[in-house]
Amino acid sequence: MPQGPGPAEGAGAAPGLHGRRAGREGLSMESIRFDGRAAIVTGAGAGLGKSYAKFLAARGARVLVNDLGSGYADQERSAGPAAQVAREIVDSGGRALANSDSVADWEGARRMVQECRQAFGRVDILINNAGILRDRSLLKMPPEDFQMVLSVHLLGAFYMTRAAFPIMKEQAYGRIVLTTSTSGLFGVFGQTNYSAAKLGLVGFMNALKQEGARYDILVNAVAPLAATRLSQPTGFFPPEMEALLRPELVTPLVAWFCSEQCSVSGDIVQAGGGYFAKVQILEGRGVRWDPRQELTPEMIAEGYGRISDMRGARPFASANEQMQAALAPLKEK
Incomplete structure (x- = not known):
């Protein structure tokens, strides 16, 4: 629901609903303007x-x-x-x-x-x-x-x-x-x-x-x-x-x-x-096998539960950041 201050949830207020129109602290009503734009x-x-x-x-x-x-x-x-x-x-x-x-x-x-x-x-x-x-x-x-x-x-x-x-x-x-x-x-x-x-x-x-x-x-x-x-x-x-x-x-x-x-x-x-x-687009922690060994579709089938596990998933700010995270362990080998 909308972020920002609102009445306390409880009697007379639906859970998660905010009634006040004020924005976040420090911003008065209509302080965001577009004059000159x-x-x-x-x-x-x-x-x-x-x-x-x-x-x-x-x-x-x-x-x-x-x-x-x-x-x-x-x-x-x-x-x-x-x-x-x-x-x-x-x-x-x-x-x-x-x-x-x-x-x-x-x-x-x-x-x-x-x-x-x-x-x-x-x-x-x-x-x-x-x-x-x-x-x-x-x-x-x-x-x-x-x-x-x-x-x-x-x-x-x-x-x-x-x-x-x-x-x-x-x-x-x-x-x-x-x-x-x-x-x-x-x-x-x-x-x-x-x-x-x-x-x-x-x-x-x-x-x-x-x-x-x-x-x-x-x-x-x-x-x-x-x-x-x-x-x-x-x-x-x-x-x-x-x-x-x-x-x-x-x-x-x-x-x-x-x-x-x-x-x-x-x-x-x-x-x-x-x-x-x-x-947000997130990437799971994934599974890593040694790239020097032969990989098979049977290994994928057996490990797919871990491949698709989204616990601990994280976003990336760019493709470069994602590739660095994916390739970093290979540099250690």
Whole structure:
């Protein structure tokens, strides 16, 4: 459940639920702001992206609102949703620009970033939120449906990040948020395309955090759990749950990832319904045989219980760190 101070659990309080709105000690309400910052939010015509864009704008950011205006399967397109959100921001006293380019198009991504810089002078924040679904079991999935989902989620995030990264490097500052999913982290039936794209973004993040570190460019991933226009046609969430899974309950995490106060890079956090939890890739302690002897599949079968034992599992900050841990015992032989 959300971290931070809250009422003592006991009579009148559900276990694990916190009622107070205050953040951690030392941070007053609205002390995290984005004055002077410029943000790009893709897929911001509704749902999560709209919530992100309006929140950042309300706290001082200038925002490029991007959306194709497409439906559940990316079949309809309209510039209306992005324009409407931008208009709402401006009407509330903020600064915003609407854009309807496709993140799955390299030239469109470059144009989006250029428009943001021309309008606001900077590109400080990039939230890669745009996405589509083409759900089918593997044997019923046309190759074009698999490729289209990867093009929007994975290639789209690459295109946007590739276009924005040189500006962030020049500024020696940047905040990038990627959108992963429990579908990719844990798997779900009928979403091999979506799951592959979403876990691919984790690998993208793990490499990018290394490249951005020296320039104060931080990159993190959110795995949102929210009722949005993408989830509604699937009927996944019952109607009575939708109010408890509104996008605004994911936004505080994404806003913190986008802030100057954020100090982490390479984190994955699940967020939704008031619940926030870090998700991490871990490696078990494993089994080690002498590499000078012959190894057989029978040895694997016999030792698989120990190979798969996750007690004492640990994370690694990089592939180099993992390889050093794996190879260190060989150097002693």
